[in-house]
Amino acid sequence: MDDTDTGVYARESDRLGRAVELGVAGGRALSVSFPESLPPDAGSDHPTLDRLFAYLDGEEDSFSDVTLAITVPTEQRRVLDAVGNVPYGDTVTLELVVRMTSGLDHEADADLETAREALRANPVPIFVPDHRVTDATGATPPDVAETLRGIES
Template structure:
């Protein structure tokens, strides 16, 4: 069984999904890839312990704290490649940014292969089912520009400003 809660944040509503043991996803209302690979109409609106912890984590995050995402069990339902990309993002410290190119180089030492991975990395980042928890908003273009964010560029900028990140 899957359970959900909708939480109001300073950047709009977030839908949180859980199986009762782990968080399955977190999406901004009307974002690209909303719901990911899940049918949210089949989930029950109930506030499980995992969802309560996730809501507290988000409350702390929006209060300007840097909560530890390791306190929230995440269950990834993604391809092995996307899992590699998302695991790389999870290593990125609060308030720091990374470029798509840097992520490619984390995945391979082969320069040509790294160049060929850029679109795949962009897709993996864009389809991240854990908005904010896995910080895809910290990925910027090679020139520091704000590019692509499923939740919208205004939200991406607001999240980076909240973290006092330089970009």
């Protein structure tokens, strides 16, 4: 993505049974969502959207080179950074995510809740693969998360 790249892009995914929507500003990914229907004002031609659809077709991609522009509290950002380090095809528990997150204690209820909140608030599913956390709900809808795990297995 280049620095002037701004807009909303989306396409219908037969694999997911819904659309995949990508928000971009200043060449950075702001959001990924899975609306039930295609937004009428979204463009359909974007190289990162092409990569998302190649991933949905089974092509392995870490998306580690996609620049993200996400705004969440610092502790939540550290959780999302930890989730971003879970490799393609692997799954982890929420406890392991908290263990992987600097400054959080996996035995502290408040820190476990911070991690849960971060996953639910994740603005860029797939790029931050909350579907790889098996015992906590992320921003990825449950049916989509199950499909993504199936793609990666």
